[in-house]
Amino acid sequence: MMTSQTTTNGRLSKRVQEIKPSGIRRFFDLASKMENIISLGVGEPDFVTPWNVREASISSLERGFTAYxxxxxxxxxxxxxxxxxxxxFSxxxxxxQEILVTVGASEAIDIGMRAILDEGDEVIIxxxxxxxxxxxxxxxxxxxxxxxxxxxxxFKVSAEQIEAAITPKTKVIMLSFPNNPTGTTMNxxxxxxxxxLAERYDLLVFSDEIYAELSYDADHVSFASLAGMKERTILISGFSKAFAMTGWRLGFVLAPPDLLAAMLKIHQYSLMCAPTMAQYGALEALQSGMDDVERMKQxxxxxxxFVVKSFAEIGLECHIPGGAFYAFPSIASTGLSSEQFAEKLLLEERVAVVPGHVFGEGGEGHIRCSYATSMENLEQAVKRINRLLERL
Structure with missing residues (x-):
């Protein structure tokens, strides 16, 4: 007689079974059952979508723009x-022929990978x-x-590091600047x-630039703007972060016509199109929302x-993130793993952060702290983190 686990495994593809659930969700689930929590875990703006954007979407409904x-x-x-x-971004x-509106930037990455990769192709991340x-x-x-x-x-990568990882099976280099979780930018x-390297080894580059507008110390440089790179770049962006539109689920992908046509084919069969009313909101955001973007950015x-200075004062090494809205301080001095530290911080001090190891092995020894929350919350969170450090 088969056990329920055996039955379940038999029904699922091996590919899906091998994928681990998101490490972020575990801490969110724990935090959701606790009171007096300060969350530095959620990767989304604490601003509400500007009214004119919401109004444009409402207006599209009132005018009957409800079809595909x-x-x-x-x-x-x-x-x-x-x-x-x-x-x-020049x-x-x-x-x-070169622009596709997607259901969030995540869909853009998904259909891009599915359109390009064959079994066993390698992607450098x-x-x-x-x-x-x-x-x-x-x-x-x-x-x-x-x-x-x-x-x-x-947290900047060198061409030498990437070249050392290239093999005959390499097809794609995956980049993300400003980076989640480190906030690192590159010029x-x-x-x-x-x-x-992309030219020498005939590689494609996925450039996730969803945080492009949230670059604080220098203007964002799009990878596609480099000489000869537009033809090799799948550029991913969207409205969630800079425009405070996470729940609208609207992104876009820019790519050469042959690559975009392949992605569009998958998009047609899997999702048909992005929500119409969200698209009219995004249109308004681009036409008149840049002042709001600048206000949120400042x-x-x-x-x-405040966060970087405060972490330094309480003894946590933290590089200065050039963009996005995350700090990625080191907690190596505590002797705890990132998961142990994050769990202890949540249970003992009611502060939710994300352990660095969920972002790959290079994230171990760090925690991701989103500063997309109020100054009051940030001040209180720093005090609570310091209390834990003092006990440790």
């Missing part, structure tokens, strides 16, 4: 995305990295290959070596400065 849009997204939005990317894309990258590679039949970075290098000079920068 074109599979690639409403053409007005794609044209506006093209104008925005040219204006802000990259030019054809809205008819710079870690620490967003928790979805490796699983999405695996679900597409690919093999994730981690290249770790260190706090002493400000054009630092990315030129990686661009040269608030995050103020909080970043």
């Amino acid at each position: 849009s074109a599979n690639a997204g409403i053409i007005e939005l794609r044209r506006e995305i093209a104008a925005y990317m040219d204006r802000r 990259v030019q894309y054809d809205p008819e 710079v870690e620490p990295s967003f928790v979805s990258y490796a699983p999405l590679v695996q679900m597409a039949g690919g093999v994730p290959v981690a290249v770790g970075t260190k706090i002493e290098d400000d 054009a000079a630092e990315m030129h070596g990686i661009a040269a 608030s995050y920068k103020q909080r970043r400065n």
Whole structure:
């Protein structure tokens, strides 16, 4: 007689069984059952979507725009995305053939991997990295290959590190700047070596630039803007982070026509199109929302400065994140693993953070702290973290 576990395993694909559940969710689930919690764990803005964006979406409903849009997204939005990317990041894309509106940036990464990878193809992932990258590679039949970075290098990767990981099976380099969870950014000079590798070894580059607008100390440089890289780059972005639209689930992907056509094919069959009313909200965000983006960005920068300074004062080494809204301090001095520290902090001091190991092996010895919360919460969280450190 088969056990229920055997029966379940028999029903599931081996590929899915091999993928671990998100390590972030465990701490969120624990925190949700506790009172007096200060959460530095959630990777989303604490701002509400600006009213004019919400109003544009409501207006689209009132006008009866409730049908499917074109599979690639409403053409007005794609044209506006093209104008925005040219204006802000000096990259030019054809809205008819090179832009696809997706259900969040995560869908863009998913269909991009599925469109490009064959069984056994290798994808180099710079870690620490967003928790979805490796699983999405695996679900597409690919093999994730981690290249770790260190706090002493400000979590920046070198071309030499990436080249050492390239094999005849390598097909893609996965980059994310500003980075989640470290907040690290890279400038054009630092990315030129990686661009040269992509050309020398005939590789594609996935560039996740969802945090591009949240770059504090220098303007964001899009990987696709480097000489010869537009033809090799699948550029992923969206509205969740900078525009405070996480629940709208709206992203976009920019790519050469042949690659985009393949992604569109998967998008057509799996999701049809992104929600129409969300697309009209995003159109308004691009047309008149940049002042709101700047206001939110300046608030995050103020909080970043406070958090980094405060962590240094209580003895936690923390590099200065150039973008996104995360600090990634080292807790190695405590002698605890990142999971042990995060659990102790949650249970004893009611502060929720994410243990660094869930972002890859290079994240061990660190915790991710989102500063997308109020200054009052941040001040109180630092006091509670310091109490735990003093006991340790």
